[in-house]
Structures are given as structure tokens and as C-alpha cells.
Amino acid sequence: MTHRPTARLRSLLALLALALGLLVPCLAQAHPHVWVVMASELVYGADGTITGVRHAWTFDDMFSTYATQGLESKQKGIFTREELKDLAEVNVTSLKEYDFFTYAKLDGKKSPFVDPVDYWLEFKDSMLTLHFTLPLKTPIKAKGIELEVYDPSYFVDFSFADKSPFALKNPPGDCKVALKKPTEEETSSQLQKLTESSFAQDSSRVGELFANRVSVRCP
Numbered sequence: 001m002t003h004r005p006t007a008r009l010r011s012l013l014a015l016l017a018l019a020l021g022l023l024v025p026c027l028a029q030a031h032p033h034v035w036v037v038m039a040s041e042l043v044y045g046a047d048g049t050i051t052g053v054r055h056a057w058t059f060d061d062m063f064s065t066y067a068t069q070g071l072e073s074k075q076k077g078i079f080t081r082e083e084l085k086d087l088a089e090v091n092v093t094s095l096k097e098y099d100f101f102t103y104a105k106l107d108g109k110k111s112p113f114v115d116p117v118d119y120w121l122e123f124k125d126s127m128l129t130l131h132f133t134l135p136l137k138t139p140i141k142a143k144g145i146e147l148e149v150y151d152p153s154y155f156v157d158f159s160f161a162d163k164s165p166f167a168l169k170n171p172p173g174d175c176k177v178a179l180k181k182p183t184e185e186e187t188s189s190q191l192q193k194l195t196e197s198s199f200a201q202d203s204s205r206v207g208e209l210f211a212n213r214v215s216v217r218c219p
Contacts, residue, residue, distance in 0.1 A: 032157035048172035084121035106142035152207035
């Protein structure tokens with residue numbers, strides 16, 4: 001008898017390449033294998049405190065196809081939110097080890113996140129989009145917010161969406177947002193300075209060169 005893999009097993013297999021790539025400390029392999037387009041927002045509470053970050057990450061079509069291969073659906077090639085429930089859980093569980101590639105500083109101090117909430121997957125135009133909210137461990141009021149999104153190993157390449165890449169949800173006043181994308185000129189110059197020996201000592205330096213940065217200033 002032939003046993004079909006469960007949705008959860010397929011999900012784990014789909015993420016195996018990602019996990020392995022993150023663990024390979026080799027400069028020669030410091031190039032992306034998965035591409036993610038992101039649209040995010042900084043979420044404020046009613047009292048003006050920053051409560052977390054909400055992400056929508058759209059994976060490239062190749063990764064999306066592989067991740068959904070073998071998943072059961074009522075209609076071929078179309079997956080509902082409920083049918084993708086197990087895959088969404090595997091995604092957020094696997095990404096936890098890497099801090100969800102999201103790093104925050106509030107008024108100059110590192111501010112960690114806790115486990116995500118409201119996570120789910122959407123399948124549209126043959127691509128998966130992972131929606132999830134990262135709550136701050138300690139919601140606080142801050143005038144200066146710095147966010148970075150990047151994969152330390154650069155196995156996953158992140159880029160801002162062309163339309164509405166970042167927004168503020170219920171901001172306390174007229175806050176200003178500035179985005180900084182990694183440029184080819186800057187990253188090429190830095191990569192030339194990064195020797196193989198120094199990479200072996202601190203592989204996260206490669207991913208930082210390709211970090212997408214958000215700066216928020218509030219009155």
C-alpha cells in the first residue's frame with residue numbers, strides 16, 4: 001500500500017532546505033535561495049504604546065509550489081486558509097529559532113518579541129503569503145523606532161513591496177517613516193571587505209549587509 005505524506009510532513013520537508021541553508025557557514029553559499037516580498041506595519045495601542053509588528057510575507061512561486069506539493073484541497077490548485085492551517089503552524093514554529101528575521105530597537109534599546117499571534121497563510125496567484133503578528137515582550141511608548149528585517153545567512157532574500165511596504169497602525173500623532181533598502185553598490189563594497197575567515201567567525205555579518213531597515217520618528 002502506498003502511503004501519502006501528511007500535510008504536516010510535506011510542510012516540514014518544504015522547510016528543510018531553508019533550515020539547512022541557514023546552518024551552512026560558507027561564504028560561497030552566501031546567496032539567496034528563497035525570495036520574500038514583505039509588507040509590514042507597526043502596531044500601536046490605544047494609549048500610544050507600541051505593541052508589535054504585523055507582517056505579510058509573500059514567498060516566491062518556486063518555494064510556494066514546493067511547499068504546497070501534496071497538500072490536499074477540495075479544488076485543485078486552490079488552497080483555503082483552513083487547508084493551509086498546518087503549514088502556517090509549521091512556518092511560524094520553524095522561524096521562531098531565527099527570531100523571525102525581525103529585530104527592533106525602541107529609543108536605542110533592543111526590544112525582543114514573543115511568540116507570534118494571528119498567523120495564517122494565504123494562497124493567491126500561485127504564491128503563498130504568511131500573515132502574522134509579532135507582539136513585543138514589553139509594549140512601551142517610544143519616539144524613536146528602528147526595525148531591521150534580514151536573514152543572517154542570506155539564504156532568504158527580503159525586499160519591500162512596491163506598494164504600501166510599511167504602515168503605522170493607530171500612531172500617536174504625526175510620525176515620520178523612512179525606509180532604507182540595501183543597494184547593490186553598498187553590499188558589493190562590504191562583501192569585498194568581508195574575508196572568508198571573518199565570515200566563519202561571524203556569519204551574521206553577511207545577512208546584515210542586506211538588511212531592510214525602517215526608521216520611525218514620533219513627536
